[in-house]
Amino acid sequence: MSASTTNSFLQIHPKDNVLVALKDLPIGEVINWDNRIIILQDAVRAKHKFFIDELKPGEEVIMYGVLVGKAMVAISEGGLMTTENVYHASQDYAYREIDCSWQSPDVSGFESRTFNGYHRPDGKVGTANYWLFIPTVFCENRNLDVIREALYNTLGYNVTDKYKDFTTQLLQAYQEGRSIETFSTETIVASHPVKNRVFKNVDGIKFLNHQGGCGGTRQDASLLGNLLAAYADHPNVAGITILSLGCQHLQTQDLLADIQKRNPGFNKKVLIFEQQQSQSEDQLIREAILRTFEGLTEINKIERAPAPLSKLCVGVKCGGSDGFSGISANPAVGYTSDLLVALGAKVLLAEFPELCGAEQNLIDRCTDRQTAEKFIKLMREYDAQAHAVGSGFHMNPSPGNIKDGLITDAIKSTGAAKKGGTSPVVDVLDYTEPATRPGLNLVCTPGNDVEATTGKAASGATLILFTTGLGTPTGNPVCPVIKIATNTALATRMSDIIDIDTGAIIRGEKTIEEMGTEILEYCIKAASGELIPKAVQLNQDDFIPWKRGVSL
Incomplete structure (x- = not known):
């Protein structure tokens, strides 16, 4: 970025007719700019812009070297840019034959560097190792919430225990007749989630609660299927549990087809539970937790390894x-x-x-x-x-x-x-x-x-x-x-x-x-x-x- 700056203001591009205040500037401040003296007509708070030229109504405001607005009214040199004196404008655009050659930065210091990621069979490398719960329809959100609470609390992924402890302390103080007006909010210290994890190589158990899958258009369900398939195929995901009601627009077989279409070589562990085919909600949840726990023990065997x-x-x-x-x-x-x-x-x-x-x-x-x-x-x-x-x-x-x-x-x-x-x-x-x-x-x-x-x-x-x-x-x-x-x-x-x-x-x-x-x-x-x-x-x-x- 081409820029001219002082400690007080900045011109981002040589073509700009506005300067950006880097700190609060008072009205009447004398700005020495490009062999010119500009007197601020308004107080200009840090992050805001002021004009270095007078503008007539309809004249262009240039920033970053491009058109970003036009003057609504006459604007004085040193005037503050506001929504009352400038409205949005941008240049039209079209394809044109132009040289797009690029001078890349020097990366010699990084060329031999690696990161430790999770290598997947399709050649992709994840930066995390997650188990993912996917509902095909919003009707399963409550079941996901129940399962989340059970797994998070037991397996060491819950970061909200500190708030439960804080609420418990408030309740105890109230019951004992102590004032809570000045009760300290700093008494509970969060424990780092990694320290309490049962599965050290499972970075998290994630849940995709959403409001779709049925009730909207079939196009909505199709688009949601593509999105959920993308998450199932994500390099950071090692295994998936799918919860379905059974009668929704986004059928489980459609989601599986979307996954296969996106990645014909897809081979992650997929568990499927359909509530309308289960004996009870209790049985569904217990079975989903049991089979997912088994899956977690398997993906916990995957370890990080160097990758370019x-x-x-x-x-x-x-x-x-x-x-x-x-x-x-x-x-x-x-x-x-x-x-x-x-x-x-x-x-x-x-x-x-x-x-x-x-x-x-x-x-x-x-x-x-x-x-x-x-x-x-x-x-x-x-x-x-x-x-x-x-x-x-x-x-x-x-x-x-x-x-x-x-x-x-x-x-x-x-x-x-x-x-x-x-x-x-x-x-x-x-x-x-x-x-x-x-x-x-x-x-x-x-x-x-x-x-x-x-x-x-x-x-x-x-x-x-x-x-x-x-x-x-x-x-x-x-x-x-x-x-x-x-x-x-x-x-x-x-x-x-x-x-x-x-x-x-x-x-x-x-x-x-x-x-x-x-x-x-x-x-x-x-x-x-x-x-x-x-x-x-x-x-x-x-x-x-x-x-x-x-x-x-």
Whole structure:
């Protein structure tokens, strides 16, 4: 990223007509910029933008070197960018013949490195070893909850016992007539889940509770089948228990066919229990627990072994973004992405509503016309569907995004696209399509945090790098999610969910390249089980299937 900076503000690209405040700047502050004196017309909080030129209504706002908005009213030099004076705008896009050659970063220090993963018979390598429970219909969610509580509590995967103990202490204090107004919330210390596991080589027992499988359209059930098949086939999954009611749209044989179609060589242990064919609910649950326990003893025999870094498949995601996302965490993850691509690994960039404004750059990076045209088709269809119901990509930024400096969708999206680095786009994948080509892949998902991470894992991500400026507890059942803060204040305040702090970039203490290299080092340790990301420790197993409706 080309950038000019001081300790107070930053110009991201030489063409930009706005500067980003790196700290709070008062009204009347004198800005020395490019041999000019600019007087701030408004107070500018850190992460927000101010103009270095006067703009007339309709004139373009340029950031990251591209169109991100237009002036609604006349704007003074030194004026603050707000939703009252700027509206979303982005350039049109189309395929064009262009040289997409790429200067890859130096990876000599990583070429001989390995991670310790779980090798699967089909040649894939997992970063974790999970047993997965899959319901074919929402009617089985309660049974999954009962089984989860039984297995988690007994086998050492429960991380919520500390809250039960805390509630017990509150009850005891109440019964003894003691005040609970000042009762300490720090009295219970969480025990690390790994220390209590019965099966040391089973990293978790995961459950895909969902609201589908019946009652919707047959197309919904079919799409859900493809998604569940992708999770069954995931490199981090070693065995599966399927619970079916029996009468639902998504029949068990259809799910098994979807799995076989996705991977004809699929040979993982699959246990199937159909409630309408069982003697009782009690018998169903006991049998499912018994047979799954037997399966756990088998997959516990699988041990980690060295694998080249080219076997990694890393998804990149942002959520709870702020005005620093496109400056610190996202570009740092982008450099990590470039390192991974240069090493022969796969990188997955999704969230199509958050690529609005970055389309032309990504199209120009596509390795062939077919790939570019598939991306264009998916983007235009998605945006048209949103407009058909009175919405659109321009309505993507949340109140929290706007409050922290992301005034238009194009600003948010262009900064979000930085997670994909600079490498060529080798493939474009529709929802649930598997990534098969090493390099940068674009995956069609919503921007919604959980729907997006759910889709990345379906395409094969075995780690997800998740950047955030505001903080979010999002995780995934089968793919470890690594949380990366854009600023140190967040990393300090929400240290229980943040793994990596990129605030040193904002302070000028580290470069994007240095931070990106550190992130890759963390990935290697996490992929090897040496470090356990906070989302995994906390069992933040979020799973929301996308029905292909309008979700931004």
